[in-house]
Amino acid sequence: MKFLSPQPVTAAWMMVTALAGGLLLSSCNSQPTATESDKTATVVSEETNAASDSAAVTAKADSTGATAGAVKPTGAKPAWGPNIKPEMQAVIEQLMSFKNKPFPELTAAQARKQPSAADAAMKQMRVSNIPAPPLNCDTATKTIAPGVKARIYTPKSGTAPFPVIVYYHGGGWVIATNDTYAASAQALCEQVGAMVVSVEYRKGPEHKFPAAHDDAFAAYQAVLKNAASMKGDPNKVAVVGESAGGNLACNVSIMARDKKVALPKYQVLVYPIAGSDTNTPSYQANTQTAPLNKGGMEWFFKNYLRTPADAKDPRINLVAANLKGLEPTTIIAADYDPLTSEGKTLSDKLSAAGVKVNYKKYDGTTHEFFGMAAVVPEAKDAQGVAVSDLKSALK
Numbered sequence: 001m002k003f004l005s006p007q008p009v010t011a012a013w014m015m016v017t018a019l020a021g022g023l024l025l026s027s028c029n030s031q032p033t034a035t036e037s038d039k040t041a042t043v044v045s046e047e048t049n050a051a052s053d054s055a056a057v058t059a060k061a062d063s064t065g066a067t068a069g070a071v072k073p074t075g076a077k078p079a080w081g082p083n084i085k086p087e088m089q090a091v092i093e094q095l096m097s098f099k100n101k102p103f104p105e106l107t108a109a110q111a112r113k114q115p116s117a118a119d120a121a122m123k124q125m126r127v128s129n130i131p132a133p134p135l136n137c138d139t140a141t142k143t144i145a146p147g148v149k150a151r152i153y154t155p156k157s158g159t160a161p162f163p164v165i166v167y168y169h170g171g172g173w174v175i176a177t178n179d180t181y182a183a184s185a186q187a188l189c190e191q192v193g194a195m196v197v198s199v200e201y202r203k204g205p206e207h208k209f210p211a212a213h214d215d216a217f218a219a220y221q222a223v224l225k226n227a228a229s230m231k232g233d234p235n236k237v238a239v240v241g242e243s244a245g246g247n248l249a250c251n252v253s254i255m256a257r258d259k260k261v262a263l264p265k266y267q268v269l270v271y272p273i274a275g276s277d278t279n280t281p282s283y284q285a286n287t288q289t290a291p292l293n294k295g296g297m298e299w300f301f302k303n304y305l306r307t308p309a310d311a312k313d314p315r316i317n318l319v320a321a322n323l324k325g326l327e328p329t330t331i332i333a334a335d336y337d338p339l340t341s342e343g344k345t346l347s348d349k350l351s352a353a354g355v356k357v358n359y360k361k362y363d364g365t366t367h368e369f370f371g372m373a374a375v376v377p378e379a380k381d382a383q384g385v386a387v388s389d390l391k392s393a394l395k
Contacts, residue, residue, distance in 0.1 A: 080288040085364035094120035103299040137189040145218040153189035153196040160231035162195040163394035170243030172300030191387040204304035216248040238266040246272025266393035274318040275342035276311035282341035292367035323353040333361035
C-alpha cells in the first residue's frame with residue numbers, strides 16, 4: 001500500500017507548533033477550576049481549535065515584571081499538591097485561570113473545545129518571556145492506512161534512512177489530536193534524530209473500543225511496510241505513547257508479538273493507562289488533582305468503552321495481559337496522577353515477565369508534565385531519559 005500525497009499544513013497550525021516547539025508540551029488537558037475544586041471529576045480537554053490557538057500564539061506577553069525565563073507560581077500550593085514543584089505549580093495556576101467545566105458536565109464534543117494544559121503552559125511562556133526556538137523537522141500529513149492519518153516529522157539534518165518512532169498521543173481515547181501533542185513528536189524528532197509518525201486514531205464516544213487500538217496497530221504495520229519510501233529504516237522502529245497513547249503503544253507491541261509481526265526495538269510509555277481499577281492507591285489519592293484525576297479517568301472509560309465488561313479486557317487492563325517476549329521498555333511516571341500505581345505495577349509485571357525496564361517517577365510533577373520541558377525542569381530530565389534510551393536502542 002502506498003501513502004497518499006501529503007496534505008498541506010495550515011499556517012495556523014505552523015504558528016501553534018512554533019510556540020509548542022519551545023514549550024515541548026503535550027497535553028491530556030484537564031484541570032479543576034477555582035470554583036469547582038470541591039468536585040471529584042475535574043478533567044478538561046483540548047481538541048486544538050484554530051481560533052483559540054491563534055489567539056494564544058499572537059497574544060502579547062503579560063506585564064508582570066517577571067525576569068525573562070523565570071517560571072514562578074504566584075499563590076499557595078494546591079491542597080492536593082503539598083510537594084508540587086514550583087514550575088509545575090505555575091503552569092497549574094494558569095490552567096486554573098481558565099475556569100473550565102469538569103468533564104462529567106460536558107459532552108465529548110464540548111470538552112474538546114475547552115482551553116487546555118497546553119494553553120496554560122503557553123500562557124506561562126508568555127508570562128515568563130520564554131521564546132520559541134526554530135523548528136528543525138519538516139512535517140507532512142498523510143493517510144498511512146485506511147481511515148488512519150498521521151503527521152510525519154522528518155529531521156531537516158542528518159542522513160536518511162532515519163530510525164522511526166511511531167508515536168501515539170494521549171487524551172483518554174476521547175479527546176486531543178496529533179496537533180495537541182505536536183510538541184512531543186517534534187521533540188522526539190529533533191532530539192533522537194528520528195522520523196516520527198504521529199498517529200491520528202479514531203476516538204470515543206463516536207468510535208468505541210477497540211477502534212483506537214485497531215487503528216494503532218494498522219498504523220504500525222503500515223510504517224513497517226512503507227518506512228523505506230518515507231526515508232525511514234524499517235529495521236529500526238520504536239513506539240512511544242503518552243497516557244492513553246502509552247496504552248496503545250504497549251498494545252501494538254503485544255499485537256506484533258501475537259501476530260508474528262516484527263516487534264519494535266523499544267517502547268517508551270509515559271504515564272500509561274495500564275489498568276481499569278479506579279480504586280488503586282493513586283486513584284484514591286488523586287481525586288482533585290490537575291490536569292487529571294479519578295473522575296476524569298472514569299469519564300474517559302465511560303466514553304470509550306462499549307460496556308463495563310470491556311474494562312477487564314487485557315488491552316485496557318494491561319497489568320493483566322501476557323507481557324512475555326516484549327521489547328525493552330522505559331516507563332515514566334508522574335507524582336500527582338491517578339495512573340501512578342498502575343504504571344508501577346506494569347513496570348513490575350514487565351520485569352517479572354523477563355522484560356528489561358527502566359522505570360522513573362518524577363516527584364512533584366503532575367500528569368502531562370513530560371512535554372513541558374521549556375517550563376518544568378523535571379520534564380527536560382524525563383525527555384532526556386527517553387531520548388537516551390531510544391538512541392541506544394535505535395543506533
